[in-house]
Amino acid sequence: MAVADSVPGVSGGTIAFLLGFYDKFISSVDDLLTGTMAEKKAALPFLLKLAVGWAAAFLICAVILANLFDTYVYEISSLFIGLTVCAVPIVVMEEKEVLKKHYLHSIFAVIGVAAVPLLMYFNPVTRESSVDLTQISPQLGLFLFIAAVLSISVMVLPGISGSTMLLIMGLYVPLISAVSAVVHLQFQYVPMLIVFGLGMITGLVFIAKLLRHCLEKYRSQTIYLSIGLLIGSLYAIVLGATTLDVPRPAMSFETFSILFFLLGAAILAGLQFMKKRAEKKSA
Template sequence: MRFGKYVLLALKGCAMGMADVVPGVSGGTIAFISGIYEELIASIRSVDLTALKLLCGFRLKALWRHINGKFLFSVLLGIAVAIFSLARLMTYLLEHHPIEIWSFFFGLIIASALLVSREVKRWNAASVISLLVGAVLAYWITVISPVETPNTWWFILLSGAVAICAMILPGISGAFILLLLGKYQFILLAVGELRIGVLALFVIGAVAGIVSFSHLLSWLLRRHHDPTIALLMGFMIGSLNKVWPWKEVLETYADSHGALHPLVERNVLPSTFADLTGSESQLWQAAALAVAGFLVIYLIERIGRRLARKTSATEA
C-alpha cells in the first residue's frame, strides 16, 4: 500500500510536470486539485537552516525525515520525468491540436477553481477581496507583452527564481512567466540539448526562489488560510483568459530553428476565429473536451478522497 502511495505521488508529480511545460497551465493547480498542495509547500519549507546543519553533519536519515524526503522525492521524480520525456508531446499537441488542448485545460481549470472554493471555510470581505485581487493580477499577467531579455548568468538565475514561484501558484504558469521574460524557448532548448551550464544556473535560481517563497506561502496558509486560498482561486479564474481556445495572432516570434510561434494574441469568438482563419471553429469538439477536463478533475478528486480514507483506515 505504501509503495502504491508513492507511485501515485509520482504520477501526480508527472501531471504537474506536464502542466509546467505548457505556457498558461500551472503545476500548482494540479498539486491543489490532487490534494498535495499544502504538504508540498510545507515539505519545501522544511529545507531550512536545520536541514543544512543535518546535511553538514552527515545525518542523512534525520535530514530525510526532516524534509519529508519520500514525499518530495516521489513528486520531484514525477515532475522531472514529465519535463524531460513529455515536453515534446505537449509541444506537438499544442502545435497541431491547439483548440482541443486549450479547451481541455479550460474545463480543467474551471473545475479546479470550484473545488478550491470548498477549501475556503468562511467567505467574508477579506476572502472576496483576495479573490478579486488574484483574478485581476492573473488576468493582467496574461495580457502583458513579452520582453527581450539578456542571456547572462544573473538573468538566468533570476528567471529560475521567478518562474518556480509561479509554478507553485495555482493559476499562474511558470512557463508563461518564462515566456514573458523572453526565456521560454531558451530554457526549453537547453533542456532538449542538455546544456548543463544553463540548466545548473536555472536550477540554482529555482531552488533559492522556491525555498524562500514557500516560507512566505506556508506562513500565509497558517495565519490567513481563507484569504490565501481565495487569492489562489482568483489566480485560477484570471488565468482562464490565457487558456481560451480561440485566438487571433497579433504578433509572432521565431525560435532557434526559424519556426514562427504566437507571441501576442487576443481572444475571439469561435465564429470570428472561423472567419479570420478560414478553418473550422471545432466548437463541438472543444465543448466535449472542456467537459472531459471538468470531469477528469472531479474523478481525480474522488479517487484522492477514497485513497485518503483507505490510508487513514490502514494507519488507524
C-alpha cells in the first residue's frame, strides 16, 4: 500500500481492494476514529500492523524516488501506467456482480475520467511558481492543508493515488524531496510537513466515514467512480514529466518503456497470486 501511495498511479486503497481487505480497512479506520471503545480496541491491532509497514515502506520509497524520479521519470511513469492499466480489469472482475446490475451508474466512471484533466487544468501551481517548502507562509500552509485533505481522500479510495493528486497540483516532487531531506536530518522542511500531516488526519476523519457509507449504500456508483479515476489518472502520469522543477516533455511513444510497463503488470499479477494463496490457506 505504501509503495502504491508513494507513486502516481494506483492508490494504496486499490492495493487493499485487490488483496481483499479494503472493506475491513475502511471500517476499521472509521471505528478507530468514531467508534465505541470496543470497536476501537478491535480495530487497533489490524491498523497498527498496516501503519508500521506503511510508514517504513513509505520512508524508504520517498528516499529512493527523490533520487530517481528526475532522472528516470519516463521509466517510472511507464511502470505506473502498467500498474494502472492492469488494475482496471481486476477491479471490474472483482466487482462484476455489482457493476453488471447497474449499468446506468457508469456515468460515475465518466465523471471520474473527466475529473483528472479538469483538476490539472485548474491547477493553482504554475511552472513559474515552483513550491519551496522551506518558506513558511499562511498561503502555502493553507494550500498544503487543502492538498493533504484531497490527497488522503483519493488515497484511500480504490482508484487514483494520493500521489497522482499531488502530481496534478505540482506538489509531488517537492513533498517527496522534503521527506527525503528530513530523513537526512534537514529539518527546515518540518513545519510545512507538519501542516501537510494535519491536513491528512483531517481528511481521513471525514473520508473514512463517507466511504464506509458509500460502499454500504452506493457501492456500484463508488466502484464506477473509482474505475473512472483510475483511467483518468493515466493522463496525469503521461504529463508527469512536465511537473518537474526543470520541466521535460510529456511522455510519448518514444519515451514510453514497454519493459517497465510489463514490470508494473507483473507486480499486480504477483499481488493477485498472493491473494489467491492466502484465500486457499484460510479456506
